[in-house]
Amino acid sequence: MFLNIDYQNLMTSLRVKNISKKYDKVQAISDISFNAEKGELFGLIGPDGAGKTTIFRILTTLILPDNGEVFFENLDIIKDFKKIRQITGYMPGKYSLYQDLTVEENLNFFAAVFGVKVEDNYYLIKEIYEHIAPFKKRLAGKLSGGMKQKLALCCALIHKPQILILDEPTTGVDAVSRKEFWEMLQKLKTQNITILVSTPYMDEAALCNRVALIQKGKILDIDTPENIISKFQHKLISVKSFDKQKLIKDLRSYEFSNSVFAFGESIHYTDKRQKTDVKEIVEYLINKNHKEIKVEEIKPNIEDCFMDLMKK
Amino acid sequence: MRTILHIIQKEFIQITRDKMMLPIIFVVPIVQLLFLVYAATLEIKNIDLCIVDNDLSTVSREITQKFEASPFFVVKGKTFSVEQSEKLIETGQVDIVLNIPHNFEKDLIRNKKAGIQILVDAINQTTGSIGSSYCNQIIFNYNKNIITKFSDLKTLFEIQDIKTINIEHQFWYNPDLNYKVFMVPGILVILVTIIGMFLSAMNLVKEKEIGTIEQINVTPIKKHQFIIGKMIPFLIIALFELAFGLTLGKILFNIPIIGNLWLVFLSATVYLFVILGFGLLISTLSNTQQQAMFVAWFFMLVFIMMSGLFTPIESMPVWAQKLNLINPVAFFIKILRMVLLKGSEIKDIKNDLFYLFGYGVVVFSFATIRYKKTN
Structure with missing residues (x-):
């Protein structure tokens, strides 16, 4: 019995199989398939309009794919969407925290809606949160771009998700904050969190374990950055x-x-x-x-x- | 349940932080009650009058004095020229011209009959018709006096021949015909509606506009939790607003509160159920606060104009009266007037309450179906 364990499936955190989505007459994505391993930093690289956000919106159960299947930790994205929401952390491309709540209130609110307390998983966000902790009484709308990004990451992490989905987290963020942000992601990997990140910046691709190059809703190639270059x-x-x-x-x-x-x-x-x-x-x-x-x-x-x- | 409490808590923090919210909650009722109640009066006062007295007799003078003494008329001009008085009407300087012709008194005594001409500017139909009926009333009353006055020339029998029907009016529930008593409940309904419909719709759309709804949608918050959590703060604020408005109405206008206050708030809650449903529905129809504002304004305007607040429902065409069956504002104004002014009890308004509740269920179900977390 022991030998029958599917080692491949055990390690695979996310399986995307042949998903497509059409908006009215525009085929946003077609036949997208990829896997992401546990603790892997997986990048979706492509220009604006390539379909990265559509893929993420399907993965976060915000929209349904026209066809294809997605499994998160062996949970079906359509049937088990409630469970998936509990184990997913999502940071939308558009900054979407409550601007009129303070840093602290935002964090408390998002912890509360997931039914956890900030203290429970504080170790996970400690390093990131310390950057913004001096401003915890400040309204989220009054933070700088880099700090907003850190707060958004904290809010997406506070319920200790197994999968973290970041939609263009570094777009519109200054170079220093971008570098810091990627360093944080590298550290999060060690917590065994599967991280999916999309970016239009090609230079960030080298920081991922594996990347999928996407253009016009189709995957051009999936491989490690080194292998892609060697090809x-x-x-x-x-x-x-x-x-x-x-x-x-x-x-x-x-x-x-x-x-x-x-x-x-x-x-x-x-x-x-x-x-x-x-x-x-x-x-x-x-x-x-x-x-x-x-x-x-x-x-x-x-x-x-x-x-x-x-x-x- | 805890999730709902967290959402409510979050909403209240946001509402108190909104710089416009406190003025909206406290200034709007004061301004509406103070201005609207005085301004939106159905009494017509200060009708501009021009008197053309070509008779200059005792009788004509007595008549013009009656008009001068009346609180409803302001004598803007006196002239002997009919043409000149007509000019005044044409240029809009006076609303009514009273024309007493030459030999008026003579005719009256000799022929027992004389005519007065009243010219009315009826561009504003209300001023026109009410103004002319005031004129009629003054002249009618004077007529009665004249009959007694000149009766000494007649035999006693003849007087008894004059059969007049004496109508005694008794005004129930509002014996002084104080229109403020009538208006205040209506204004209170508008207040509650603004909070329930505008603020709730705009608040929900704001989440869409800023994009926070996206973040909410990926959390395990359920649809109903989010909606309830969003609606309860506005229910509470609207009920508070009603209490505040009632207090102001009592202090400023001493409006009677005859019925049970609990009944007032119970019916307000049922009414708000419908209105918040409309707010939710509007928010599902619009993507920006601006759109929500326009849609809410559209509903609001139609509801209020048809509600019988400014014009009696009874004088509307039948189809409009039927249309009021889907006008929650009309129902609540009616209920509020009944409970506050007449002291109606729950048995008197229970049909209306059930109707409103059923209406709320329909609107809410429709809005909830339209409000989707996934599409």
């Missing part, structure tokens, strides 16, 4: 020159050009040929009258992979 098959070249606009145009019209994307200061370029000849590119650009040309081979990041997958 990148082209040689990635970073090109810079004085006139960036002209550079993009010229590179696009280059006969061996595979992809050309602006990437901050530089242009990320891949070639159609197996062996990319950097010298040839430089010569081509010199012929096109470019000045201050700088060409170097670089390692791809998640965004490059995302762009590449989108092209396919």
Whole structure:
């Protein structure tokens, strides 16, 4: 008997199977499937409108999928939605705490509606809450963006959920707070909480255990950030020159050009040929009258992979 | 149950923190009672009058004196020219012209018959009709005097021939015909309705607008717990408002409170059940507080105009009277007037109460079905 335990299922905290959702005529998501393990930090990475929020709204039992199944800790999302609400912590993308209640009152209220006391699970939020504790008598609406985010996280955690769902938690938050926020998530993982986080920031993908790249309601790839990068098959070249606009145009019209994307200061370029000849590119650009040309081979990041997958 | 208490507690914290709430609760009743009760009077006073007395006889002078002495008329002008008086009506400077023609007294004595012309500006139908009936009353009373006065010329038999029906009015429940007594219960109903319908609807929509409803929806809070938790604070505030308004009415206007106060509050609770249901329904229909406001205003306006507060229901067309069957405001105004002014007991109003309760059940079920946690 002992041997018959399905080890795979035991460790899987969340199973999403072929879910789709259509709003009127728009197919928001189609055929989405993924699993998340217990204590895993799983990221949904995709641009605005990719369908991340729709997936989360289905997972949090706010909307029903048109088809497909979702299991949380072996609870069915439709049949057992009441139990699921008890074990899920959700932080919506839109800041949605009571602005006219104080920090403390918000926390107490959300603890109360889950039938717990703040003290019961205080250890879970202690580190985060200490940041905002000096302002506990302040109205939530009067907090700064980063502090609001921390309070929202505390409120989502106070009932000790088994699964934490964070919808774009770092959108509109300053760089320092973003970094802090991700550090907090890394610590929460150790509490055996499954964390699902969505973000439009590709650089945050590297901080997840595994990511699902989503575009137009479809999953492009699911893997660890390292594996996704290692799957990148082209040689990635970073090109810079004085006139960036002209550079993009010229590179696009280059006969061996595979992809050309602006990437901050530089242009990320891949070639159609197996062996990319950097010298040839430089010569081509010199012929096109470019000045201050700088060409170097670089390692791809998640965004490059995302762009590449989108092209396919 | 504990969840509901937590929600109620949260609501009260939020309500007391809302800077507009306290003024709404305390200033609105004072202003409404003070201004509306005085302003929304059905008595017509200060009718502007122009007298054209071309007779200048004893009789004509006596008549004009009667008009001058009447509290209802203000003599704005005296002239001998009918054309000029007509001009005054045209330009809206006077409402009524009293035209006593030349030889009026002579005709009266010689022919026992004489005519006075009354011109009425009837643009405002109420002022027009009430004003002309005041005129008629003054002239009718004077007529009776004249008959006695000139009767010494006649034989006694002839006097007895004049058959007049003497009508004695007895005004029950409001013997002084004090319209304030009539208005105050109506104003109180408006007050309670504002709290019950506007504030509850806007409060619920606010959760939608700010997005907190999303956070609530993923918690184990059940639909009914949330709705009850949201409604009870407004029920309490509205009942408090009624008590506050009744106290003000007693102090300011000394309105009679003949019936049982418990009965007043019992019927208010039943009424609020319907009104809060409407508030909930409005909140399910709208996504922003602005929309909720407009929808609530629409319901409110129709309900109040049809309720018989300003115009008697009896004088409405039959279809409008039938329509009042779905007007909770009309029912509550009726109940409140009955209990406060007549001292009606529960047996007198129990049918209305049951009706309102049934109505509330219907509205609430409809609103609850529309209010969805998942879609």
